[in-house]
Amino acid sequence: MIHRFDDTTALLLIDVQKGVDDLAYYGGPTGRANNPEAKDRIRRLLAAWREKGGRVAFTRHDSIEDASPLKLSLETGEQLDGMEIMPGDIAVSKSANSGFVGTALELELRRARIHRLVVVGFFTNVCVETTVRMAGNMGFDTYLVHDACATMNRVGIDGTDYDADLVHALSVASMNGEFCTAITTEDAMGLMTADAAHLDRVQGNE
Numbered sequence: 001m002i003h004r005f006d007d008t009t010a011l012l013l014i015d016v017q018k019g020v021d022d023l024a025y026y027g028g029p030t031g032r033a034n035n036p037e038a039k040d041r042i043r044r045l046l047a048a049w050r051e052k053g054g055r056v057a058f059t060r061h062d063s064i065e066d067a068s069p070l071k072l073s074l075e076t077g078e079q080l081d082g083m084e085i086m087p088g089d090i091a092v093s094k095s096a097n098s099g100f101v102g103t104a105l106e107l108e109l110r111r112a113r114i115h116r117l118v119v120v121g122f123f124t125n126v127c128v129e130t131t132v133r134m135a136g137n138m139g140f141d142t143y144l145v146h147d148a149c150a151t152m153n154r155v156g157i158d159g160t161d162y163d164a165d166l167v168h169a170l171s172v173a174s175m176n177g178e179f180c181t182a183i184t185t186e187d188a189m190g191l192m193t194a195d196a197a198h199l200d201r202v203q204g205n206e
Helices: 023-027 038-051 105-111 124-137 164-175 185-190
Strands: 009-014 055-061 090-094 116-122 141-150 181-183
Touching: 009 038, 009 124, 038 055, 038 116, 038 141, 038 185, 055 105, 055 124, 090 105, 116 124, 124 141, 124 164, 141 164, 141 185
Parallel strands: 009 055, 009 116, 055 090, 116 141, 141 181
Antiparallel strands: none
């Protein structure tokens, strides 16, 4: 059974910035994203989390790549509508993939006595996955809301164009049970008020 989220739990939003909609930059000429419902699910979860008085944390990507749309100096680096940072939120800027590299995220979470993270955002197989892996290794009880994340297609070294749904699914499968527990938005909503008797923690194989 997974127990109800309490005041040691934070909702962590990864790179919820306008630039994630630049399909061509991230996916190439045939750029395409999966899970178009992800943004609305994030907004719904964030609104409910704030209503319950839960702690919220954000990472914001400030890329060092010249062509990247995820720069805080650009309009595309701004927060997506409905995902604005509010006073009292933890917010860090990063240039690496992981929210913990070169930032005060771990320090801020520890100071707030946060032991459990509920993670949403972009992109599943890049900054979300890197942050989740580190969070799990650092000892945070980490939950990935997999249907409130999304990614792009990826082109392999042999030219194979891997569909975004496949990239997303394999990323979630790689993380679940090793670095986090993958849950749905509905599960996360329910865990704000009650234990989830139908959910068990998946044990890692290593």
